[in-house]
Amino acid sequence: MRKPIIAGNWKMHKTGAEAKQLVEELKELIAGVEDVEIVVCPPFTALETVTELCRGTNLTVGAQNMHWEKEGAYTGEISGQMLKYLGCRYVIVGHSERRQYFGETNETVNKKVKAALSCGLYPIVCVGETLEQREAGITAEVCRKQVEEGLASLKDDQVSRVVVAYEPVWAIGTGRTASARDAEEVISYIRSVVAGMYGEKAAGEMRIQYGGSVKPDNIKELMEQPNIDGALVGGASLKAQSFAQIVRFEG
Numbered sequence: 001m002r003k004p005i006i007a008g009n010w011k012m013h014k015t016g017a018e019a020k021q022l023v024e025e026l027k028e029l030i031a032g033v034e035d036v037e038i039v040v041c042p043p044f045t046a047l048e049t050v051t052e053l054c055r056g057t058n059l060t061v062g063a064q065n066m067h068w069e070k071e072g073a074y075t076g077e078i079s080g081q082m083l084k085y086l087g088c089r090y091v092i093v094g095h096s097e098r099r100q101y102f103g104e105t106n107e108t109v110n111k112k113v114k115a116a117l118s119c120g121l122y123p124i125v126c127v128g129e130t131l132e133q134r135e136a137g138i139t140a141e142v143c144r145k146q147v148e149e150g151l152a153s154l155k156d157d158q159v160s161r162v163v164v165a166y167e168p169v170w171a172i173g174t175g176r177t178a179s180a181r182d183a184e185e186v187i188s189y190i191r192s193v194v195a196g197m198y199g200e201k202a203a204g205e206m207r208i209q210y211g212g213s214v215k216p217d218n219i220k221e222l223m224e225q226p227n228i229d230g231a232l233v234g235g236a237s238l239k240a241q242s243f244a245q246i247v248r249f250e251g
C-alpha cells in the first residue's frame with residue numbers, strides 16, 4: 001500500500017521569518033493527519049529554520065535542488081550531504097523550471113538522483129511535457145525518456161525510495177490543471193515504464209504524484225485515481241489554509 005505524499009514546493013518564496021509563520025500556522029491546521037506524508041520544500045535560506053520547527057511533528061522537509069558532488073569548488077551550489085545534515089528527508093530533482101532556466105538535463109537529473117539516494121535522501125523527480133509536446137502528441141515519449149534517463153541504473157533496493165512527480169509544464173502556475181483522467185493516464189504509463197526498467201514490484205511500490213495547479217477544489221478527484229499517490233503543489237502551498245485543505249483532500 002503506497003502512502004500518499006503531498007509536497008509543497010515554495011519555489012523562490014518566503015524569507016526565514018515568513019517561513020516560520022507559515023509552518024507555525026500549518027502545524028496547527030494539519031495536526032493529527034497521519035495517513036498522508038506531508039512535505040514542505042522551502043528555499044535553501046529557510047531550510048534550517050523549517051527543519052527545526054518540523055522536528056517531532058507530522059511535517060517533513062525537502063529541498064528544491066542539490067548538486068551531485070559531495071563537496072568541492074562549485075560556487076553557489078549545495079550538496080546532498082549538506083541537506084541531509086540539516087535534517088531534510090526529500091529533495092526535488094529536475095523540476096521543469098530548473099530544466100527550462102538552469103540547463104538541467106536528464107543526465108544531470110540522473111546524477112542528482114543517484115547522489116541523493118546514496119546520502120540517504122529521497123528524491124522527488126519531476127517529469128512532464130510542454131504544451132507544444134502535448135499538442136504534437138508526444139507526451140508519452142517525452143515522459144518515457146525523462147524517466148528512463150533520469151532513473152537509469154539505480155540499485156534495486158533504491159528504486160522504491162524514489163518519488164516521481166508528473167508535472168505537465170503547461171499546467172504549472174497557469175490555473176490549467178490536467179483533468180484527473182489525463183493525469184491518471186500519463187501516471188499509469190509512467191508506472192509501466194518503471195516496471196519495464198525495474199520490475200512490477202518496484203513499480204507498484206513507487207509513489208507517483210501529480211503537479212500543476214493543484215488546489216483544494218481539484219485534489220479530491222485527483223486522489224481518487226488509482227495511480228495518483230499525491231501532489232506536488234506550488235502556489236497553493238504558500239498559504240497554510242489552502243495547503244492544509246489539500247493535505248486533507250478537502251475542497
Ligand SMILES: O=C[C@H](O)COP(=O)(O)O
Nearest residue numbers: 009172173212213234235
Ligand atoms: O512544483 C510545483 C509545481 O511546479 C506546480 O506549481 P503550481 O501548483 O503553482 O502550478
